[in-house]
Amino acid sequence: MPDKSPSTLSIPAKAMLKLGLERDIDLALHLPLRYEDETRLTRVMDLRDGDTAQVEGIVRECRVDLRQRRQLIVKLDDHGAVLLLRFINFYASQQKAWAPGVRLRVRGEARHGFFGREMVHPTVKVVQEDTPLAASLTPVYPTTAGLPQAYLRKAVAAGLARAPLFEVLPPEVVPPGWPSLRESLRFLHHPSPEVSTFTLEDHSHPAWMRLKFEELVAQQVSQRQARMERAHLKAPALVGQPGGLHERLLAVLPFQLTTAQRRVTEEIAADIARPMPMHRLLQGDVGSGKTVVAALAAAVAIDAGWQCALMAPTEILAEQHLRKLVSWLEPLGITVAWLTGSLKSKAKREQLALVASGQAQLVVGTHAVIQDQVEFARLGLALIDEQHRFGVAQRLQLRRKLEDQALEPHLLMMSATPIPRTLAMTYLADLDVSTIDELPPGRTPIVTKVFSDNRREEVIERIREEAERGRQVYWVCPLIDETQESDEAADTRAGRETQRRPPLDLSNVTQTHEELSGALAGQGVGLLHGRLPAAEKAEVMARFSAGELKVLVATTVIEVGVDVPNASLMVIEHAERFGLSQLHQLRGRVGRGSVASVCVLLYSAPLSDQGKARLKAMAETTDGFEIARRDLDIRGPGEFMGSRQSGAALLRFADFGQDEDLVHQAGEAAQVMLERHPHAAQEHVRRWLGGKAEYLKA
Missing domain, CATH: 2.40.50.140 (Nucleic acid-binding proteins)
Incomplete structure (x- = not known):
């Protein structure tokens, strides 16, 4: 494609840039959505x-x-x-x-x-x-406004003819009987009319298998290269002292660690004791106790004379971590700094000085922790909570900030969204994974009920009963007010990752707050959303935690981290509009004490197929790993892993539900290429991923 500034390009050329069709190889890999059979005529009669x-x-x-x-x-x-x-x-x-x-x-x-x-x-x-x-089936390509099929077909055909489709994969790693890359692409763009359309549609044809294999090998090589690169980096060896902070913290905790928590704590301790950077994901279901594991890792780092930073995606979640960590660590003589975008200038300067001087051994905050003006004296361990909630660009920014040091800090990412095994083998091939697969004792199972919104009055009556028994209730809405600005839009102004905004026809949190305040007079109904000032949010949460408020009407700011054991009922309005992972996170705000808890999902008809699938999954299981598997099926890996900001899906052809065997084969092929054919491995990554290789490492 000619090198022109966007202002001089034609409308179809601009549309092609929007689709990422810049190189000949991009055009060659732009495969049809479906085919039309123009190879035969049917009589009108x-x-x-x-x-x-x-x-x-x-x-x-x-x-x-x-x-x-x-x-x-x-x-x-x-x-x-x-x-x-x-x-x-x-x-x-x-x-x-x-x-x-x-x-x-x-x-x-x-x-x-x-x-x-x-x-x-x-x-x-x-x-x-x-x-x-026509001698072959006619391709129908994915397109966008201003890009007619006829124009796109000519462009793809030209790109396919020019693209350098020589074989990069060594013959020894390609399964026997498969066509070459060039043959596969030519066939998939213009299949013969005799071919089974079923094998084209379900991507089981050998040409499709070759393409998926090539893509998976590129992805696996990139991930393994990242692991190999890290093996050459140096990190501080963080070893706790006998009778030191780690053991003192264990002694003062008001609970015993579960077997799973002890296991993953030991895995992390062994990692950070080595002089190479840890790159580990700590995953565990909602309420499994990841924060205490993070605190124990931080204790080891601080004991060894290094600083630790914990970054969370929202201020409310960061505050939850801060309260827990301060209550555990400050009595042991640890200074904790607090960094968020809402801090006033004077307070921010004071906190930055504590961090830069090394007086603050632990730094807790939001994305503000990775801003340019933050300088650490001796950062030895970085913790990222709910890592998939940060945009890829922000995760890359953190990695680049850490690269400025002579010694790389150890990196522990945490997620309450368990990663399905096949996805971990591909997207997380350069990560070590620790899993807390056990909930602390005393947690009660949550019953999930799905109601149409025409039963709203029944639900309000149930809230009244719960409040009169002394229990507490969450009511979650998608919107703030008629301006249609969601919490995520408020996040945008603060530089955080955004989500899709729901449409205008949804009930909003301010109206619902007024409605419930009237219906539940005397019970105390609080309001919480992302546009409230930080001090007001903190006051509302404190009153709810203390039991002064019986009902909290909120947006998804309470999705993660909020821990009120007395809350026994969660109502999620317009539940069909939320993602499955988000619904599971919200449901996890109840069932945190010994009281039987209920989650009510209110939906508005008609339901889409995706909406039905999400609500069905929520009603059928509370297992976070099963929820994650179904969420992957519904959303696909790019959304699941928080890669939307990369501008393109990281895997386009392989399917995690169908291609687990291919993932194994690709992993073996990637290892052979890195060991015996390193130049071919590099060329293969460049062909398939281009600049996206960095996103896979984020």
């Missing part, structure tokens, strides 16, 4: 209702009909059988080109109209009697 077919005939009449609405009517004669073509949107030039006597080849869906067989807005070509039919 043989058409049946609902058939999508291609027919040919002579125009007998072409006129503009003005009776009901302006439309172009064309009568096509195929050996005496007439097919009516109807066009609601048309140009005068079409009426002229399709004059009586012209031969047309049209393709569309046949139906029985008032005047006999007809097609509405079929594709049309002017042909001669001897114009040959």
Whole structure:
């Protein structure tokens, strides 16, 4: 594609840039969504209702009909059988080109109209009697506004012809019997009509298998390269002292660690004792106790004379961590600094000075922790909570900030969204994974009920009963007010990762707060959302935690980290609009004490297929790993891993539900290439990932 500034490009060329179609290889890898069969003709007399077919005939009449609405009517004669073509949107030039006597080849869906067989807005070509039919199936490509299929087909064909599709993978790693990359791509762009369309649609054809394998090998090589690069870096060896902070913290904790918590604590301690950077993911279901594991790791780092930083995606979650860590560590003589975007200038300068001087051994905050003005004296351990909630660009910013030091800090990422095994083998191939697969004792199972919103009054009555028993209730809404600004939009102003905003027809949190305040007079109904000032948010949460407020009407700011054991009922309004992982996180705010807890999912009809799948999954299981597996099926890996900000899906062809065997094969092939064919490995990553390799390492 010519190197032009965007302002001088044509509309189709701009649309191609938007799709990421810049290099010839990008065009070659832009595969069809589906195919149209233009290799055969069907006689008009043989058409049946609902058939999508291609027919040919002579125009007998072409006129503009003005009776009901302006439309172009064309009568096509195929050996005496007439097919009516109807066009609601048309140009005068079409009426002229399709004059009586012209031969047309049209393709569309046949139906029985008032005047006999007809097609509405079929594709049309002017042909001669001897114009040959297509020799292969016609590709229909993913496209965008301003990019017609005809333009895209020509561009892809040209890119496919020019792309350097020589074999990069050594023959020894390619399973026998598969076509070459060039053969695979040529076939998938223009398959022969004899091929089984089923094998094309379900991606089981050998040409598809070759493509998925190539992509997975590139991804696996990139991940393993990241692990190898890290092996050459140096990090401080963090070893706790006998009778030191780690043991003192264990002694003062008001609970015993579970077996799983002890296991992962030992895994982390062994990692950070080595002089190379740890790169570990700590995953555990909602409420499994990841914060105490993080605190024990921080204790080892501080005991060894180094600082520790903990970064959380929202201020409320960061405050929850701060309260727990301060209550555990300050009595042991540890200074904790607090950094968020909402700090006043004077307070911020004071906190930055504590961090830079090394007086603050532990730093807790939001994305503000990685801003340019933050300088650590001796950062030895970085903790990122809910790592998938940060945009890829922000995670890269953290890595680059840490690279400025002579010694790299150890990195522990935490997630309450368990990662399905196949996904961990691919996206997290450069990570070590620790799993807390056990909940602390005393947690009660949560019953999940799904109700239509026409049962709202019943739900409010149940809230009244719970409040009168002394229990507490969450009511979660998607919006703040009629301006349609969600918490995520408020986050955007603060530089945090954004989510899609729900549409305007949803109930909003301020209206719901007014409604429940009236219906539950005397019970204390609080309001919490992302646009409240930090001090007001903290006051509301403190009153709810203390039991002064019986009901908390909130947006998803309470999604993670909020811990009120007395809360026994969670109501999520417009639950069909939330992601499955988010619903599971919200549900995890109850069931944190010994009281039987209920989560009510209120939905508005009609439900989409995805909405039905999410609500069904929530009703059927409380297992975070099963929820994660279904969430992956529904959303795909890019959304699941927080990679939306990369601008493109990190894997386009492989399917985690179908291709687990291929993942294993690709991993073995990647290892062989790195050991025996390092130049081929590098070339393969460059071809497939380009600049996206960095996103895989984030």
